[in-house]
Amino acid sequence: MTARDRDEAHRASTPLELFFDLCFVVAVAQAGARLVHALVAGHAGAGIAGYLMVFFAIWWAWMNFSWFASAYDIDDVPYRVTTLVQIAGVLVLAAGVPRAFDRADFTVVAIGYLVMRLALVTQWLRAASGERGAARQTAVRYASGVALCQIGWLALLLPPGRLAVWAFLVMVVAELLVPPIAESGARTQWHPHHIAERYGLFTIIVLGETVSAATVAVQSALDVHRPHGQLLMIAGGGLLIVFSAWWIYFSVPIHERLRGNREAFLWGYGHYLVFASAAAIGAGIEVAVEQAVGVAHIPASAGSAAVTVPSAVYLFTVWLLHTRFHKRGLLHQSVLPVASVAVLACTLAGHAAVPLAGVVGALAVALGVTFRTRIVRAELEGARQNA
Structure with a gap:
C-alpha cells in the first residue's frame, strides 16, 4: 500500500x-x-x-x-x-x-x-x-x-x-x-479537494437525517392528533432551517483553503460542532413537535431551544470555519454571526420560535447572496476598467 x-x-x-x-x-x-x-x-x-x-x-x-x-x-x-x-x-x-x-x-x-x-x-x-x-x-x-x-x-x-x-x-x-x-515529521498525502467533498457529503447525509427525523415526528403527531396550524408552522420553519443550512455550507468552495495541516486540522476538528449541531436540529424539531401536541410536558421555551440552540451553533460554526474567508466588508462578514444571535433570540418567541428561526435563516441566505452578487459585479467592473 x-x-x-x-x-x-x-x-x-x-x-x-x-x-x-x-x-x-x-x-x-x-x-x-x-x-x-x-x-x-x-x-x-x-x-x-x-x-x-x-x-x-x-x-x-x-x-x-x-x-x-x-x-x-x-x-x-x-x-x-x-x-x-x-x-x-x-x-x-x-x-x-x-x-x-x-x-x-x-x-x-x-x-x-x-x-x-x-x-x-x-x-x-x-x-x-x-x-x-x-x-x-x-x-x-x-x-x-x-x-x-x-x-x-x-x-x-x-x-x-x-x-x-x-x-x-x-x-x-x-x-x-x-x-x-x-504528522509532525511528514504529513500524509491527503487530497484537499477529496477531503472537502467527503465533509460536504457527510454534511448532506446528516442534514438528510434531520429531514427524515422531522418528517417522522410530524407524521406521528398527525396520526394521533388532528392537524393544526402550529404543526404546519414547525414543519415549515424546520424545512427553512435545513434548506438554509445546506445553502450556507455550500455557498463557497473550501478546498483551496486547506493548504497545510494547520488549516486542515482546525477545519476538520471544528466540524465536530457542524455535524453534531446539524444532527441535533432534527432532534430538536422532534422535541418541538411533541411539545406542541402535548406529548412532551416541558415548557414551550425548552421545546423552542431544542431547535434554536443547535441552529445557532451551526450558523456560527460554519461561518467561523470557512464562509468568513470568502466574505468582503463588515456587513457581509457580519451576516452569519448576527443571524446566529437572532436565531438564539427566537427562543423567546415560544411557539413561534421555529418558524421565526427559519425566516432568519432564509434572510441570512438572501443577504449573503445579495452581498456576494454586488462584490462579484464590482470585481468584474474593476477588471473591465483595468483592461
Missing part, C-alpha cells in the same frame, strides 16, 4: 466511502433519537452530555477513516475487507447507543469502537509496510497512537460500566493529539 498523489486530478469519493457514510447514519440516528427521549423527559443536561459523548465517538471514527482513505485508498481486496470490518464496528456502536444514554453504560459502544479502531490500526500498519523514511514513521506513529488510545479507552471501562466525564475528556484530548504528533 502506497500513498496516492496529493495533486491527483478529478479525485472523488468512492462507492465504498459512500457506503461507509450511509452506515454511520444509523449511529447518528440512534444518538438523535436518544437525545429526543432525554429532552422530552426533562433531562436536558444528561441528554446533551450523553449526546456529545456518543457523537464524538461517531465523528472521530468517521474522521479517522476519511483522512486515511484520502491518503491511502487503493481499493484492493484487503482494503475493502478491512473497511467492511470497520462498518461492522459502526453498527455495533450504534446498537450500544441506547444503553449508553439510558444507563451511562458504554460497554457495547466501546466494543464497536474497538472493532473499528483495530481495523484502522491494521490499515496504518499496512501503509507503513509500503512506505519508506519519514512517511513510514508517520504511519507507524498513527498506528501506535490509535492503539495506545484504544488501550486507554478499554482501561477506563474495566470493570465494564459507567464512564466518568473527566476520564472521557482526558481521552478526547489524547485522541485529538494523535494526528498532529503523527
